[in-house]
Amino acid sequence: MSHTDLGQPDLAALRAAAGNAEFAEAEARLLDSCGYRLGGTEPLAPLARDIARSLTEAGLTMHHCATRDPLYRLGGVCLLAVPPEAGTGWGGISVSWTTHDLLLRDRCRYRIYRDTHQAMNVALGSVLTAFGYQVAPFGSGGAWLVTGSRTRGTGAGQ
Numbered sequence: 001m002s003h004t005d006l007g008q009p010d011l012a013a014l015r016a017a018a019g020n021a022e023f024a025e026a027e028a029r030l031l032d033s034c035g036y037r038l039g040g041t042e043p044l045a046p047l048a049r050d051i052a053r054s055l056t057e058a059g060l061t062m063h064h065c066a067t068r069d070p071l072y073r074l075g076g077v078c079l080l081a082v083p084p085e086a087g088t089g090w091g092g093i094s095v096s097w098t099t100h101d102l103l104l105r106d107r108c109r110y111r112i113y114r115d116t117h118q119a120m121n122v123a124l125g126s127v128l129t130a131f132g133y134q135v136a137p138f139g140s141g142g143a144w145l146v147t148g149s150r151t152r153g154t155g156a157g158q
Helices: 012-028 045-057 107-130
Strands: 076-082 092-098 134-138 143-148
Touching: 045 076, 045 092, 045 107, 045 143, 092 107, 092 134, 107 134, 107 143
Parallel strands: none
Antiparallel strands: 076 092, 092 143, 134 143
């Protein structure tokens, strides 16, 4: 046995394959505004995939947003494609945090649920901005609307 056999194995290919699987799983959870899987040909699909990839790289888990999904209860980042409103041109990807059902269903800890939800949504805005996305507040629950892709030279894989 040579001295090189005793060294650490090169795991680059294994890590790349695991990363690609994680990205594919995150992308599989993307939904349109009606709760259906976001098709690859839809105009907002590339932006949604890019956001899912960035947030996965940041260590966040994508939420199983469809209520019929058995893993819905786990929580995580929910991404929903929001089509442009008629004539306004506003549209993008809604990004929000969903807590685990364990916290949501405990009425005695509703304040913790609410404060956690709010803090995580604020953090999401900061993470999206760090990745260079164009974001704007969306709705009354603390969600963000990503209205544009990353600026050059920032974000995942850069």
